[in-house]
Every structure is written in C-alpha cells, then in structure tokens.
Amino acid sequence: MKKVKVNLLPIVSKINLPTVLKTAILPGDSMERLFIATQVGEIIYIGNGSLRTFLDIRPQIIKLGTSEPGVSRGGYDERGLVGLAFHPQFYYNGLFYLHYSIAGTQGPGALPEHFNPNPCDPGTINLKWINRETQYDHIDTVEEWIVQSNRQPQKRRTLLNLRRPFFNHNGVNSLNFSPETGKLVLTNGDGGAGYDPFNLSQDNMEIAGKIIEIDVAKDTFILNPPVVTRFDELPVPIQETLTVMAKGVRNIPGISYQRFYNQYIKYVGNVGQDLAESIFSFVQYKPIPVTQLTQASLRNTEPDKDGCINFGWRGWEGAFPTSIIKDCSGNPDLEEKTIAYYDEAVKTSVRRLPPLTSYFHKDPRPDKFGGTALTGVQAYTGNAIPKLTGNVVFTDLARNEESGPPVRGVLAYTRVRTDGKLNDFSVIEADYNFESQSAYYVSLGTNLDQTRLYLGVNSSMKVTDFNQGSVFEIVP
Template sequence: MIKVKVSLRPLVTKINLPTVLKTTILPGDSIERLFIATQVGEIFYTGNGAIRTFLDIRSRIIKLGTSEPGVSGRGYDERGLVGLAFHPEFYYNGLFYLHYSVAGTQGPGALSEHFKPNPCDPRTLNLRWINRETQYDHIDTVEEWILQRKSQPQKRRTLLNLRRPFFNHNGVNSLNFSPETGKLVLTTGDGGAGYDPFNLSQDDMEIAGKIIEIDVSKNTFIYNPPAVTRFNELPVPIQETLTVIAKGVRNIPGISFQKLYNQYIKYVGNVGQDLVESIFSFVHYKPIPVTQLIQASSRNTEPDQEGFINLGWRGWEGAIPTSFKRGCSANPTVEEKTIAYYDEAIKTSVRRLQPLTSYFHKDPRPDKFGGTALTGVQAYMGTGIPDLTGSVVFTDIARDKESQQPVRGVLAYTRVRADCKLNDFSVIETDYNFGSGSAYYVNLGTNMEQTKLYLGAYGSMNVTDFNRGTVFEVIS
C-alpha cells in the first residue's frame, strides 16, 4: 500500500481526555463546528478561534479512576461520558443524545477476583452473572437532550439504563446516527473484565456485546426506564424501539458509514484481547427486532439469523481463535498461546464475519507496528490527503511499549478489497513533535461530510491526570 505522510495541526490544547470528536451546525448558525466530548463530562465546541462550553454534566458522571481491584487509585478508567450524537435534524429540532456512566451507581463488580479462562477447568468457561441487582460495577444511561434557542440544553428523557458488570468495555464514541435508517446506533461492549467471563456477547438476550439500533422517533412515554441487563427485562414499549444489528462484540470505538453509490459500507473495529485488533466492514445486514429475539428465547428456539452480523467474540479474536498467553519456562523469550474457548470457536466459525484487516500486538515486520488497543475507525472521503481518499483510517492508543519510548499512538489505514478478502494495512507517518511527553491516541473523528479527520491525543493513560489533551486536525 502507498506510504502516506501527514501533518497534525493543533486545534485545542490542555483539555481533559476526549472521547468523541464530531461536527454539526448549531440551530440558527451557518458554520459547521467541531464538538469535543471529554470523559469527565464536558462538551466543548470550537469556532472563530475560540472554544466554548456547550454542556457540562460532570456532576452527573460517576467518580472516575477509583474502581476495580488492582486498578483502584491509579486513575485508569473506561467509564464516563463515552457517547455523543446529534440528531440528523438537529439544526431544526435541537435533539442530541448522550451515553455516560451515572454518578452514585458504584457497585462492587460482578466478580471478586481477576478472571482468566482455563480450558482444563470447565467452571471457568461457564460462569454465570448472578445477583445482578447487587453484583455490578455501575449503571450506564442513554439520554435524549434538547437545545432550544437562547436557553441551556435540557434533558428530555432516558432511553436506556444499563447495569454493567465491570468498569471497562462500555464502548467509546458509542452513539452515532445511521444515514441509512435514520436510527440511533448504540455500540455496547461486552461488559469488561477480559475474555468475556459470562459470554454476554454471544447471548441473544444480553444487551452487552451488541450493536443496537434505537428508533428515537417512537415515544414510549417511559421517561426513566428501569436499570436492566437483558432485553427481556425492558418494558415492552422500549423493546419495540430496538433492533439488533450485530453481536459478538468485545468493545467498539464507534461505527462509521461510508457512502458508495446508493449504499453504505459500515466499518466497526473490535478491540482485541491479548493478540490482535480488528476492523470489520459490511454493506448488507438484516437487523433482528428485539421483540423477535425475546419470542425466540421464550420458545427456546433460534431466530432467523440470515444477514445478521456476528463479529465472533468471545470464541474469535479477529481472524484467529481467542487465545491466552503464558510464558515458556524453558525459554523466557517465547510465549505459548493456548486456545481459550475451543468449542465456541467451532460453533461460531462459519457464522462470524471475517475482518477487513487485523493488526497484532507483536509484529516483526519492519513496516508494521505492535499495537495496544484500537481507539478509532473512520472513513475518509476528502481530497485534502489524496492518498487516503476512499480509505478507512484507524488509530491505536499506543505502539508496543517495547518498541518506543516515550509512548506514541499510531495512525494507519486500509481499504476494502474488490474480492472482499482480508486486506493489509499501512502506517500513516506523522511529523508532529510531541517532545519528551507521552502521546496516547485516544480518539478519531470526522466532519459531517467525512472530508476532514480529527485526532485526540492525551499525555497520560489516567483520566485523573487532568488537562493533558490535544485535538488535532490531520492535514496533508
């Protein structure tokens, strides 16, 4: 693939960790402005060389950086404000949507100790999430808000309240509107802890580990629904607003739609476990109404899944069976990779969608990189960077720590092959001088026409290290 070099032009500096970067036009305005949501609960927008506050919900956000045994006190967290989407008619109706972790909902978590599957111990392969009303980490909410002229944004209603088992894998950039259906697309991670201990992502009744469409045009007349974990626990009017596009999700940094003639290519990334990060693409799909999933479950039958997308997790990590690593005592420089869920890999082997491309945590090839975690996937349709036109650009939070100090994230790109087979990828070189500090690439965004790319970088992995963020425009 063509080697591409870009420059990074700083737009905003010294902000908190950015989780969403997207543009819209404010009601009564004429300029498309960049909106930046931060993990701690601020939403800013830019214009005329200034940055202004659009909304501040920090008081509504759970206290960050203080959960999870072994992580507590270190400041790393995956909760907070993780989703922002503007209604397609936002300019006229002022509606926008938020996904965040709710203050005051901290629980003990679903497991008391670190989880790792053991193929020799079937108990570790068949865990069940029990006592869900008390054994959970926090509650995430999806809300509808409205901006009315000459007034502050106001919350209108809550669409979903989701009880989450662990602190991580809540999605990021988790809300986006589909230009095909006009529905709000919610991407939910598998709930966290690594290796999906309860196999929530493949269970049709579990809300975790799915890509879900929400028909926000339907008024359920339920303005504060109960906190749930399964579709069949939802009130029927809310069930009737939901369809499921995909399952087998580990954690997704959003969904990107690329128009091609009269149809759209959908791109989603699935964050990997120990070995590989993957990006998937699909055009045609057949979403399943949640009411049908519930009916099939109550009859103990399987719904028609023709055209339904399955990313393969937890049996598959991208294009390879999910494995865990352990050191080789005879040779400490080598690791043994053992298939974690053999039976599940077999069951989902023909049902799963093959990735468009994958990249690995260890890669000996000189023109590649060892990654850590996928943090953004965006289609690029602009002409300002001609070699990237029509491609899908993605970012990893940090190159393999053994290969580079100080820490640097990485940009890369790939394309859909005409024969739909797994494609290679190429690193995008950048010329920005970050100095001696770390630069984790935490988010990737575009404008409305996908002709511009925006990159969020942070100087720390800890959300409690404040004001270390920079938002760049990626330019030729």
C-alpha cells in the same frame, strides 16, 4: 500499499481526555463547529476561534479512577462520558444524545477477583453472572437532550439504563446515527473484564456485546426506564424501538458509514484481547427486532439470525481463535498459545464475519507496528490527502515497542476490498514533534461529510490527570 505522510495541525490543547470528536451546526448558527466530548463530562466546541462550553455534566458522571468505594484504580478508567451524537436534523430540532456512566452508581463488580479462563477448569468456561442487582460495577445511561430556544441544553428523556458487570468495555464514541436507517446506533461493549467471563456477547438476550439500533422517532412515554442487563427485562414499548444489528462485540470505538453508490459500507473496529485488533466491513445486514428475540426466547426457539452480523467474540479474536498466551518456562523467549474457548471457536467459525484487516500486538515486519488498543475507525472521502481518499483510517492508542517512553500512538489506514479477502494495512507517518511528552491517540473523528479528520491525543492514560488532552486536524 502507498506510504502516506501527514501533518498534525493543533486545534486545541490543555483540555481533559477527549473521547468523542464530531461536527454539527447549532440551531440558528451558520457554521459547522467541532464539538469535543471529554471523558469527565464536558462538551465543548470551537466557536469563532475560542473554546466554548456547550454542556457540562461533570456532577452527573461517576467518580472516575476508582473501583469499589474508596479503592483506587491508579487513575485508569473506561467509564464516563463515552457517547455523543447529534440528530441528523439537529439544526432544526436541537436533539442530541449522550451515553455516560451515572454518578453514585458504583458497585462491587461482578467477580471478586481477576478473571482468566482455564480450559482445564469448566467452572471458568461456563461462568454465569448471578445476583445482578447487587454484583455489578456501575450503571450507564443513554439519554435524549434538546437545545432549547434560549440556547440552553436540557434533558428530554432517558432511552436506556444499563447495569454493567465491570468498569471497562462500555464502548467509546458509542453513539452514531445511521445515514441508511436514520436510527441512533449504540455500539455496546461486552461488559468488561477480559475474555468476556459470562459470554454475554454471544447470548441473544444480553444487551452487552451488541450493536443496537434505536428508533428515536418513537416516543415510549416511559420517563425513567428500569435498570436492566437483558432485552427481556425491558418494557415492551422500549423493546419495540430496538433492533439488533450485530453481536460478538468485545469493545468498540464506534461505527463509520461510507456511501458507495446507492448503499453504505459500514466499518466497525473490535478491540482485541492479547493478539490482534480488528476492523470489519459489511454492506448487507438484516437487523433482528428485539421483540422477535424475546418471543423466540419465551418459546425456547432460535430466532431467524440470517443477516445478523456476528464478529465472533468470545470464540474469535479477529481472524484467530481466542488464545491464552503464557510464557514458556523452558524458553523465556517463546510463548505458548492455547485456544481458550475451543468449542465456541468451532460453533461460531462459519457464522462469523471475517475481518477486513487485523493488526497485531507483536509484529516482526519492518513496515508495521505492534499495537495496544484500537481507538478509532473512520472512512475518509476528502481530496486534501489524495492517497487516503476513499480509504479507512484508524488509530491505535500506543505503539507497543520495547524502546520505552515517551509513548506514541499510531495512525494507519486500509482500503476496501470487494473480494472479501483479508486486507493489508499501512502506517501513516505523522509529522509532529511531541517532544518528551507521551502522546496516546485516544480518539478519531470526522466532519459531517467525512472530508476532514480530527485526532484526540492525551499525554496520560489516567483520567485523574487533568488538562492533558489536545485535538489536532490531520492535514497534508
């Protein structure tokens, strides 16, 4: 693949951790503006050269950087404001959508201690999430808001309230509209911990670990939906607005659509466990109505899952059966890799979608890199960087190298293959001097027609370190 070099053009600095980067045209405005959602709960935009506040919901966001009441997590957190999407008709109707973790909903978590599967102990392979009303970490909400005639945003209704077992894997850039169906797409992580302890991602009734389409054109007239974890706990009018597009999700930095003649290629990244980060692509899919899933569950029958996408987690981590990696006691330079969930890997082996590309946490090849966590996947259709035109750009949080600080994130790209084979990827060299500061690449965004790319960078991975964030445009 061709070597690509880009520059990073600074747009804004000294903001909080930027989780979502999107453009939109405000009602009554004439210009497309860049909107930045921060994890702590602000949405700001660039207007006439200055930074303006669009919405500030910081008081409504759970206290970040803590776990059980009063227990610190060292400032690392995956909760907060993680999703922002503007309705395709936002300029005319003022509607936009938020996904965030609600203040005051902190619980003790679903398990008392750190989870590791042990194939020799069936108890760790067949765990169930019990006492869900009390054993959970927090509650996430998906809401519809409207920009009123006085330019002030106001909440209109709640679409979903989701109880989450652990603090992590809530998705990030988790709300996007499908240009194909016009529906709001929620890319929902598996609920957290590591190794999906309760196998929520493969269970048809669990909301966690799925990509869900929400028909926002239907008004359910349910002002405060119940807090749920499963589809069959939802009132029927809400079930009727939902279809399941994909399952087998671990954690996911959004979905990107690329027009290809008269159809769309969908790109989805699945954050890895210990081995690999993976990017998937697909065109054809057949979403399953949630009402069909719940009826099949009541009848104890299997729903028609032909055409529903399955990324294979927790049995598969990208192209590999999910492994447990241990140091070899006799040889510290080597590692023992054991298949964690052999039976599940076999069960899902033919049902799953193979990835378009994977990159690895350790990679000995000279022109590659060791990754940490996938943080963004976006199709690029612009002509300013010709070598990237029509390709898929992705970001990794931090280059996994032994060289130590300062930390640097990674930009890379892959291209579409029409033959279904696993594709290679190539590093994009970014010319920017961060000097002695760390630079975690935390988010990737585009403008409305995908001709411009934006990169969110933070110099700390602690949400309690404020004003450490910057946003760049990726330019030739």
